[in-house]
Amino acid sequence: MKRIAGFALNYYKVILLFAILIVSSSVTQDPVQNIKNMIMIQAPFVMIYSFGMTLAVITGGLDLSLGSIAAFSTCAAAFLIIEDQIFVGIAVCLLIGAGLGLLNGLLITKAKVNPFIATYGMDWVIRGAVYIMMGGAMIYHFSHDFKVIADGSFLGISNLVYIAFAILAILMFVFQKTVFGRNVYSTGANIKVSRLTGVNTDMVIIIVYMISGVLASTSGLLYVARLDCAEAFLGKNFGLQALAATLIGGTSLKGGKGGVGNTVIGVLIMVFLMNCLNVLKVSTLWQDAVFGLVIVVSALLEMAKQRYANYLQL
Amino acid sequence: MKRNDYSRYREIKGLLAGVLLLFVFMSFAAEGFFGWYNLHNVLKDLLILMIVASGMTLVILLGKIDMSAGSVMSLASIVTTLLLSYGFHIAFALLGGLLAGAIIGLLNGYLVGVLNLNHFVATFATMSIAKGLALVACNGDIISSDSDILLFIGTGKIFGLFFIVWFAAILLLIMFFVSTKTKFGYKIYSIGGSEQVARLSGIKTSNVYLVTYVIAGILAALGGIFMAGKANSGNATIGDGYEFSVIATVLIGGTPFEGGKGGLLGTLIGAIFLVILKNGLSMLGFTPAWQYALIGLAILIAIVADVSINERRKAEEKRRVKL
Numbered sequence: 340m341k342r343i344a345g346f347a348l349n350y351y352k353v354i355l356l357f358a359i360l361i362v363s364s365s366v367t368q369d370p371v372q373n374i375k376n377m378i379m380i381q382a383p384f385v386m387i388y389s390f391g392m393t394l395a396v397i398t399g400g401l402d403l404s405l406g407s408i409a410a411f412s413t414c415a416a417a418f419l420i421i422e423d424q425i426f427v428g429i430a431v432c433l434l435i436g437a438g439l440g441l442l443n444g445l446l447i448t449k450a451k452v453n454p455f456i457a458t459y460g461m462d463w464v465i466r467g468a469v470y471i472m473m474g475g476a477m478i479y480h481f482s483h484d485f486k487v488i489a490d491g492s493f494l495g496i497s498n499l500v501y502i503a504f505a506i507l508a509i510l511m512f513v514f515q516k517t518v519f520g521r522n523v524y525s526t527g528a529n530i531k532v533s534r535l536t537g538v539n540t541d542m543v544i545i546i547v548y549m550i551s552g553v554l555a556s557t558s559g560l561l562y563v564a565r566l567d568c569a570e571a572f573l574g575k576n577f578g579l580q581a582l583a584a585t586l587i588g589g590t591s592l593k594g595g596k597g598g599v600g601n602t603v604i605g606v607l608i609m610v611f612l613m614n615c616l617n618v619l620k621v622s623t624l625w626q627d628a629v630f631g632l633v634i635v636v637s638a639l640l641e642m643a644k645q646r647y648a649n650y651l652q653l
Numbered sequence: 654m655k656r657n658d659y660s661r662y663r664e665i666k667g668l669l670a671g672v673l674l675l676f677v678f679m680s681f682a683a684e685g686f687f688g689w690y691n692l693h694n695v696l697k698d699l700l701i702l703m704i705v706a707s708g709m710t711l712v713i714l715l716g717k718i719d720m721s722a723g724s725v726m727s728l729a730s731i732v733t734t735l736l737l738s739y740g741f742h743i744a745f746a747l748l749g750g751l752l753a754g755a756i757i758g759l760l761n762g763y764l765v766g767v768l769n770l771n772h773f774v775a776t777f778a779t780m781s782i783a784k785g786l787a788l789v790a791c792n793g794d795i796i797s798s799d800s801d802i803l804l805f806i807g808t809g810k811i812f813g814l815f816f817i818v819w820f821a822a823i824l825l826l827i828m829f830f831v832s833t834k835t836k837f838g839y840k841i842y843s844i845g846g847s848e849q850v851a852r853l854s855g856i857k858t859s860n861v862y863l864v865t866y867v868i869a870g871i872l873a874a875l876g877g878i879f880m881a882g883k884a885n886s887g888n889a890t891i892g893d894g895y896e897f898s899v900i901a902t903v904l905i906g907g908t909p910f911e912g913g914k915g916g917l918l919g920t921l922i923g924a925i926f927l928v929i930l931k932n933g934l935s936m937l938g939f940t941p942a943w944q945y946a947l948i949g950l951a952i953l954i955a956i957v958a959d960v961s962i963n964e965r966r967k968a969e970e971k972r973r974v975k976l
Contacts, residue, residue: 401774450957451964453910455773456900460953463897467946474942579781582774592771624793628785634778638770 351640352589352604356611363615373618377610379496383503384565385580386606387558389588390510391551392581393602397514398544399527399594400447400454402551404439405581406574407465409559412436412552414469416560417478417569425485432556439465440552444545462578469571479568489564499561506554510599523547528595579630584609586637609633668907668919672926679929683936691932693815699928700821701879703921705895706902707828708872710920711865713903714832714845716912717765719869720776722899724783725754726877726892731787733803733878734796734887743802750881751874757783758870759863766862780896787889797886807882817879824875829917841865845912901952902927904959911963927952 347354364370388405395402416432439461446457491498514520525533526540534540555577563569588605590597612633616625680687705722712719733750737743757779764775798804809816832838840861844851852858873892880891906923908915930951934944 446953446957450961452957452960453773455777456910456956457953459897460949460956463894463949464946464953467942467949470942471940471946582777586774592774622789622792624788625785627781627788631778631781631783631785634774635764635770635782638764638774638778639768642768642770 359611366618382610383499386503389581389584390599391554393585397527403458403578404462405555406577407462408439408555410469410573412556413559413563436552436556437549440549444548448541473571477570489561583630583633679933686936695932703924705876706899708869709899716845717772721780722873723892723895724780725873728783728787729874729877730881730887731791734798737798754870754874758867762863762866766859795888804885905955
């Protein structure tokens with residue numbers, strides 16, 4: 340019995356993924372098109388901002404301000420992009436993302452505010468700032484050159500997939516192969532020891548939150564290009580969804596474990612799950628409750644994993 | 654004990670001066686702020702905030718947190734008005750609302766106290782569960798009620814004062830008594846001081862967590878019912894972001910995140926501060942978007958100040974121990 344539990348805990352992600360896929364495929368008319376749709380168009384967005392959350396979770400914190408950073412940076416950039424200054428707009432967008440991430444990082448390291456409270460508070464402040472900036476208006480009708488970033492495709496595969504996987508490759512390289520990446524993991528695993536061994540932990544954490552901010556504004560930018568509309572409500576539940584995807588993907592809340600590779604599977608689970616609820620005609624109002632449940636379940640799974648550690652081949 | 658009381662008074666004194674200053678400023682600067690009509694309404698907002706915050710104070714005294722407070726308010730308002738619209742008696746409707754809060758509280762207590770999950774993330778998850786359930790239950794609509802009693806709870810007056818004033822006065826006195834004079838209250842403080850020591854000295858910590866979270870859930874639900882009574886309708890967004898104000902109230906009132914210190918008296922003053930700020934800003938003519946950002950900023954500043962004061966005190970203590 341314990342051996343079966345161990346097996347299930349080892350491969351629960353794959354089991355979950357296929358179970359959801361089978362349910363949704365048995366209901367839809369055209370399963371192949373449906374799966375293609377999810378992987379090509381829905382998953383890349385979620386993936387990019389979930390990477391940001393994953394990096395923050397690895398340092399032992401988390402970043403709940405992803406959604407409002409995406410909204411603020413894209414709305415500010417939209418004023419430039421609508422004037423056809425696309426490259427300036429994109430640069431400004433990413434810079435704002437980095438700047439807000441820097442603010443998060445400073446609050447956490449220098450002011451020593453708990454990451455949860457710091458980023459949750461920033462989420463409210465930034466969201467308020469977006470409302471002020473936009474004043475209830477939207478910016479839409481961007482030029483073709485900008486929209487093609489998200490709408491175009493190369494060799495039959497959507498640009499979004501290339502962008503997401505390029506980001507994934509860079510992050511995997513940086514976090515597995517470079518000194519900085521190892522420092523991030525060691526900071527997450529044990530901040531005191533890392534500091535004593537000479538890692539500038541404050542700097543590591545600040546840079547991670549800046550990367551997270553940049554990733555949030557990147558996915559925001561892609562959303563705007565895709566929807567052809569910049570609005571203040573963008574990314575209302577980015578934080579919640581990214582947290583769910585990160586945790587179900589197997590990155591531990593205690594920090595120092597997991598990685599962006601795990602999050603790819605986590606994101607696929609979340610996207611498939613949402614799609615499954617959609618094709619089963621469950622109201623979208625269930626979304627919030629489902630995200631919450633996923634977070635609780637993945638926290639419980641992590642605990643079960645520790646309990647049955649003997650039976651796991653990790 | 655005497656010395657302890659004195660130092661607590663000293664801590665609150667600065668805050669009290671700030672509140673008075675803010676009050677005087679708003680009275681002169683904001684037209685229509687200083688008048689019985691406005692202040693009476695401010696008092697109502699204050700007491701709703703205070704009811705929810707008193708539950709949160711107990712949770713933070715334990716060194717934990719309850720992010721689900723705002724969503725529980727929404728859920729309770731929806732459950733109550735929904736039961737009314739199905740033709741249930743008002744007593745059952747109110748009971749249903751409180752029960753919803755108690756159930757979410759129980760879930761929180763179980764996840765945090767028994768299963769030892771990270772309290773931020775666990776209650777953040779229950780927050781979205783409660784909010785999701787509220788949205789599903791009302792289908793995204795506002796549910797209006799035609800109950801005179803619910804309206805009375807929100808807006809009715811007894812002897813010229815709102816019903817909530819009398820109700821909250823009794824409730825807060827009970828809460829104050831429970832937190833400072835009973836065994837249960839002592840247990841909360843001792844767990845907040847050091848959970849390990851508390852457990853080793855024979856306190857069943859998981860029970861205390863469960864009970865405290867259930868109390869916090871019920872009080873949040875009460876706050877939601879009062880909010881529903883104000884408009885005589887239930888709304889799934891009534892409590893959106895309210896947990897943030899509540900947490901800030903507790904922190905401004907001098908109960909730090911580590912727990913074990915502070916109490917309801919400070920929270921009351923923190924609540925007065927926040928409510929005057931909120932009402933004053935709207936009286937000064939700031940649009941809701943500006944209020945949203947400014948209050949968020951004020952809260953964040955308060956939290957940063959609280960954390961840095963605590964850090965400095967800790968550093969000071971360390972230095973003394975070394976000497």
